[in-house]
Amino acid sequence: xxxxxxxxxxxxxxxxxxxxxxxxxxxxxxxxxxxxxxxxxxxxxxxxxxxxxxxxxxxxxxxxxxxxxxxxxxxxxxxxxxxxxxxxxxxxxxxxxxxxxxxxxxxxxxxxxxxxxxxxxxxxxxxxxxxxxxxxxxxxxxxxxxxxxxxxxxxxx
Amino acid sequence: xxxxxxxxxxxxxxxxxxxxxxxxxxxxxxxxxxxxxxxxxxxxxxxxxxxxxxxxxxxxxxxxxxxxxxxxxxxxxxxxxxxxxxxxxxxxxxxxxxxxxxxxxxxxxxxxxxxxxxxxxxxxxxxxxxxxxxxxxxxxxxxxxxxxxxxxxxxxxxxxxxxxxxxxxxxxxxxxxxxxxxxxxxxxxxxxxxxxxxxxxxxxxxxxxxxxxxxxxxxxxxxxxxxxxxxxxxxxxxxxxxxxxxxxxxxxxxxxxxxxxxxxxxxxxxxxxxxxxxxxxxxxxxxxxxxxxxxxxxxxxxxxxxxxxxxxxxxxxxxxxxxxxxxxxxxxxxxxxxxxxxxxxxxxxxxxxxxxxxxxxxxxxxxxxxxxxxxxxxxxxxxxxxxxxxxxxxxxxxxxxxxxxxxxxxxxxxxxxxxxxxxxxxxxxxxxxxxxxxxxxxxxxxxxxxxxxxxxxxxxxxxxxxxxxxxxxxxxxxxxxxxxxxxxxxxxxxxxxxxxxxxxxxxxxxxxxxxxxxxxxx
Ligand SMILES: Nc1ncnc2c1ncn2[C@@H]1O[C@H](COP(=O)(O)OP(=O)(O)OP(=O)(O)O)[C@@H](O)[C@H]1O
Ligand SMILES: [Mg+2]
Numbered sequence: 308x309x310x311x312x313x314x315x316x317x318x319x320x321x322x323x324x325x326x327x328x329x330x331x332x333x334x335x336x337x338x339x340x341x342x343x344x345x346x347x348x349x350x351x352x353x354x355x356x357x358x359x360x361x362x363x364x365x366x367x368x369x370x371x372x373x374x375x376x377x378x379x380x381x382x383x384x385x386x387x388x389x390x391x392x393x394x395x396x397x398x399x400x401x402x403x404x405x406x407x408x409x410x411x412x413x414x415x416x417x418x419x420x421x422x423x424x425x426x427x428x429x430x431x432x433x434x435x436x437x438x439x440x441x442x443x444x445x446x447x448x449x450x451x452x453x454x455x456x457x458x459x460x461x462x463x464x
Numbered sequence: 465x466x467x468x469x470x471x472x473x474x475x476x477x478x479x480x481x482x483x484x485x486x487x488x489x490x491x492x493x494x495x496x497x498x499x500x501x502x503x504x505x506x507x508x509x510x511x512x513x514x515x516x517x518x519x520x521x522x523x524x525x526x527x528x529x530x531x532x533x534x535x536x537x538x539x540x541x542x543x544x545x546x547x548x549x550x551x552x553x554x555x556x557x558x559x560x561x562x563x564x565x566x567x568x569x570x571x572x573x574x575x576x577x578x579x580x581x582x583x584x585x586x587x588x589x590x591x592x593x594x595x596x597x598x599x600x601x602x603x604x605x606x607x608x609x610x611x612x613x614x615x616x617x618x619x620x621x622x623x624x625x626x627x628x629x630x631x632x633x634x635x636x637x638x639x640x641x642x643x644x645x646x647x648x649x650x651x652x653x654x655x656x657x658x659x660x661x662x663x664x665x666x667x668x669x670x671x672x673x674x675x676x677x678x679x680x681x682x683x684x685x686x687x688x689x690x691x692x693x694x695x696x697x698x699x700x701x702x703x704x705x706x707x708x709x710x711x712x713x714x715x716x717x718x719x720x721x722x723x724x725x726x727x728x729x730x731x732x733x734x735x736x737x738x739x740x741x742x743x744x745x746x747x748x749x750x751x752x753x754x755x756x757x758x759x760x761x762x763x764x765x766x767x768x769x770x771x772x773x774x775x776x777x778x779x780x781x782x783x784x785x786x787x788x789x790x791x792x793x794x795x796x797x798x799x800x801x802x803x804x805x806x807x808x809x810x811x812x813x814x815x816x817x818x819x820x821x822x823x824x825x826x827x828x829x830x831x832x833x834x835x836x837x838x839x840x841x842x843x844x845x846x847x848x849x850x851x852x853x854x855x856x857x858x859x860x861x862x863x864x865x866x867x868x869x870x871x872x873x874x875x876x877x878x879x880x881x882x883x884x885x886x887x888x889x890x891x892x893x894x895x896x897x898x899x900x901x902x903x904x905x906x907x908x909x910x911x912x913x914x915x916x917x918x919x920x921x922x923x924x925x926x927x928x929x930x931x932x933x934x935x936x937x938x939x940x941x942x943x944x945x946x947x948x949x950x951x952x953x954x955x956x957x958x959x960x961x962x963x964x965x966x967x968x969x970x971x972x973x974x975x976x977x978x979x980x981x982x983x984x985x986x
């Protein structure tokens with residue numbers, strides 16, 4: 308099924324009308340994961356330090372490096388915060404002794420490799436960094452290929 | 465303790481202290497610093513493994529060999545690094561660098577360092593957010609630590625060897641240092657015992673060499689001085705002998721002078737007596753009487769027949785006058801003979817007295833001053849008359865005094881003789897000698913004043929000096945001897961004169977304590 312999806316995405320990418328915008332940031336899990344779609348609320352829980360258990364497995368989130376375009380876009384949509392607000396959030400949680408921010412991985416390559424390796428890992432990459440080892444998760448049922456996909460890197464002004 | 469042993473003690477004490485300090489330093493280094501190094505090395509192994517294991521998570525999780533290599537690089541940069549190996553979750557080696565050691569690297573407790581041989585091993589699991597990724601093992605060499613330990617031991621052995629060498633040197637040094645001092649000590653002992661010709665020949669270095677030169681110099685000085693002293697001593701000996709004989713001769717001369725002087729004084733009056741006797745005998749009536757007797761015997765019929773003649777009738781009267789004259793002559797001669805006897809007696813006593821020159825005191829007797837002074841005057845009586853000298857006697861308080869008659873007589877004769885000489889050289893009209901005796905608070909004073917030439921003030925204190933005289937043929941002895949004799953009689957002889965031409969007065973003071981003392985002293 309994932310294969311079909313990838314094939315579909317690849318097919319879509321060739322089609323100018325239905326290809327996802329290159330600014331899209333996609334949520335990825337290991338290939339063959341049972342997770343196909345997550346709500347924004349679930350994502351927020353998972354990436355703001357609270358445990359997210361899906362299908363009896365606790366998800367382990369990984370971030371992009373702070374300040375990267377995909378991180379900013381992801382945080383703005385999922386957490387609803389600017390980079391400064393995010394920074395304060397984690398400092399605040401640290402002071403309260405709550406769980407820390409998810410680990411940041413140095414590059415998209417590392418992200419896809421690690422996510423591919425561990426079924427419970429979840430992260431996000433720019434759409435053009437997707438590899439064959441990972442599956443893309445729909446946000447609130449919307450796939451990047453569909454119009455109205457919510458996580459987009461803001462255009463440089 | 466001698467110098468050598470003290471030096472040895474001193475240097476040995478220093479060496480012992482030094483050795484003890486080194487031993488303490490060594491032991492404390494072994495006990496504290498070495499374990500500290502060991503702990504530090506173990507600690508380093510542990511925390512480096514911990515750090516590398518925590519940093520490897522992403523690299524291992526992403527199977528990124530270049531990132532793995534980058535993450536372990538700082539372990540490899542450590543100077544003690546020997547080997548590092550990274551395994552994945554399945555135990556497959558994904559990365560290794562360095563020299564692989566033998567044996568199992570991941571057997572023991574994770575993080576705990578294991579020391580064996582010349583290395584320290586540690587290993588740690590690698591995980592990412594609870595996901596087990598594999599493990600990493602690091603091996604460090606203990607060679608540096610071992611090297612420190614080896615060097616420390618070598619230094620300790622070196623110090624010990626040096627210590628023994630220093631001890632040996634200090635023994636040798638003490639010996640070589642003390643040997644010249646000992647030689648010098650022996651040398652100074654020899655010199656002190658009088659061997660001044662000795663010299664030090666040893667060649668000690670530095671200040672000791674200077675000391676040797678000083679010692680040699682001092683000994684040479686001593687030798688030179690000793691030589692000079694001996695020469696001077698010999699000279700002094702000769703001079704002393706000469707001085708002794710000279711003074712003996714001088715003493716004899718003085719005694720002889722004294723005897724001759726005093727005897728000379730007496731001989732004057734002896735001469736006078738002898739010439740009186742000579743005159744008396746020469747002009748004696750005996751000669752006329754002998755002629756008369758010859759006339760009697762030449763008459764025919766002898767003396768009886770002559771008596772019967774006219775001329776014979778005057779014979780009895782003549783005989784009676786002759787007898788009277790002869791008796792008178794006899795008396796005069798007896799008187800002069802008595803004077804001669806007295807003078808000879810005095811000469812005898814002068815000689816006796818001078819023979820006992822050095823003896824204090826003499827024969828003490830009660831002496832009536834008046835007759836004694838008369839005796840003294842009489843010894844030159846004819847001279848007074850011959851030179852028209854007027855003699856005034858003023859024995860107001862004629863005293864009896866216990867004294868040595870002959871010594872007193874000698875003083876008086878000297879002073880009177882001087883007075884006579886003094887007045888002889890002035891105008892006839894003023895030639896007078898006054899002799900006075902009076903009792904004073906202290907005793908008796910005999911004053912002999914003359915109207916003679918007088919004494920210039922400059923000479924007043926010189927006239928009692930031995931040898932001072934203003935007379936031709938004088939000896940300058942009389943007053944010197946008289947003053948000494950006066951002192952022997954516990955008296956004084958003093959002089960007063962108004963100056964040249966004003967005459968002089970000599971006063972002999974005899975202390976009263978002599979009065980009434982009857983004692984015999986020899
Ligand atoms: N009565 C006197 N009047 C003046 N001068 C005197 C008188 N008596 C002594 N003198 C002086 O003192 C000197 C020393 O006297 P002293 O009797 O010692 O020696 P001297 O009479 O000269 O010799 P000598 O030893 O033979 O008596 C004399 O030479 C004389 O000048
Ligand atoms: Mg005289």
